Amino acid sequence: MCEKYVSDKLSVCREERQYALYLSNILRYYNTESRRSAVPDAKKIFNACAIPPDAAIDEVFIEASFMRDYFERNRRTYLSKDFEKTILQTHFTPKRNNYKVDNIKQRF
Incomplete structure (x- = not known):
């Protein structure tokens, strides 16, 4: 899907709930x-x-919303002139009101 979904300061993912999903996966897999x-590394996370070291994980509940981040990155990719500067901004508003984003070009 995307090589830089979780990487560094240029990560697509900006949602703590996505990281909660990764934590959930670790807690469930290393449940005993x-x-x-x-x-x-699993012990460090626990x-x-x-x-507690002897705890057993029965269930983990999370909420993940990573598609919003993916679509936001897609809009910034297509609608900005300076991609790297734009993806580091907290807020992004396209200059045009009427636009269409397709999947021809990817800059991840």
């Missing part, structure tokens, strides 16, 4: 002490979340 015992 035995499963995460062999993976130091420690950072103050989850």
